[in-house]
């Protein structure tokens with residue numbers, strides 16, 4: 001099950017032509033404050049004149065039931081029917097929540113993703129995972145459903161803040177670390193100049209993600225490897241979300257997660273020390289800023305890993321690396337080991 005995707009400057013024309021052929025009863029476009037300002041003007045003329053527009057608040061703090069309520073309420077007020085299309089124009093947060101609302105509204109209407117962040121273009125919009133955060137836990141409520149198309153246009157990235165671009169690049173690094181050693185070494189040679197190779201990098205990352213998802217849509221085995229960095233990463237992200245002034249970006253949390261989980265793999269003698277050292281040196285070079293939490297907070301962060309969706313029988317199961325370019329999954333780890341990894345990060349960055 002692979003998402004149909006179109007990558008390139010022509011994606012707006014593709015959308016316009018495709019919409020003419022489909023004859024949807026209504027077209028609704030979902031934006032947030034930033035994508036309304038920076039992205040919507042670029043595609044407005046390619047949409048049917050009588051489309052509807054819904055604006056939701058931007059950011060992870062709003063990836064919740066309250067925002068779903070706003071979206072479903074608008075769809076209901078406008079009597080949007082089952083032959084309608086929802087166009088999700090935004091980053092991973094907007095596409096996760098928009099896809100979820102579309103997949104559940106009247107038991108499901110069609111939707112397309114138009115990702116506007118690097119993170120959404122290489123990762124979040126592919127693979128059909130949709131959902132929202134609930135009671136402080138990431139992506140706790142959700143469904144699997146595929147968009148009709150994912151339309152990737154690099155033009156959107158011109159207005160993306162640099163911090164967001166770097167956060168998205170974390171998922172690019174993750175893809176190469178779990179599945180393509182040669183590409184990882186290529187990324188290393190780029191140093192911080194990766195933005196000059198964005199088209200190539202985006203295409204390559206989408207290919208890796210789709211190849212994995214195609215073999216295991218419902219995440220029974222291989223797809224778990226895509227969660228490298230996410231057990232510890234989601235725990236840190238969820239923990240810091242409790243304090244809005246300390247909240248960090250998803251990709252930034254995943255960097256810490258990859259550092260900790262690679263360290264755990266090395267401690268378990270799964271990952272050669274030389275591989276670990278290269279990963280550590282590279283990630284800390286690209287992301288020199290430290291994500292702040294105190295030693296007193298370590299056990300609380302580690303406990304959040306108990307809610308990870310890959311766990312079974314209250315056992316934390318990690319996806320990690322056995323070498324650069326090769327991932328393993330279902331590696332059982334204890335809370336104590338997670339704590340050690342977080343302490344190692346705090347001491348050594």
Ligand SMILES: NC(=O)c1ccc[n+]([C@@H]2O[C@H](COP(=O)([O-])OP(=O)(O)OC[C@H]3O[C@@H](n4cnc5c(N)ncnc54)[C@H](O)[C@@H]3O)[C@@H](O)[C@H]2O)c1
Pocket residue numbers: 032033034035038039058059060063090091092093094095096116117118119120123124125126127128129130138139156157158159160161164167168249250251
């Ligand atoms: N479904 C999946 O498989 C999957 C995979 C990875 C990540 N995710 C989810 O993705 C989310 C993170 O996505 P994200 O990093 O894209 O964050 P995001 O959606 O919050 O976007 C980041 C910020 O950039 C703004 N923005 C978006 N496009 C812009 C543009 N072109 N110009 C200027 N500003 C723009 C947004 O308004 C927002 O403020 C997390 O919730 C994460 O859990 C989902």
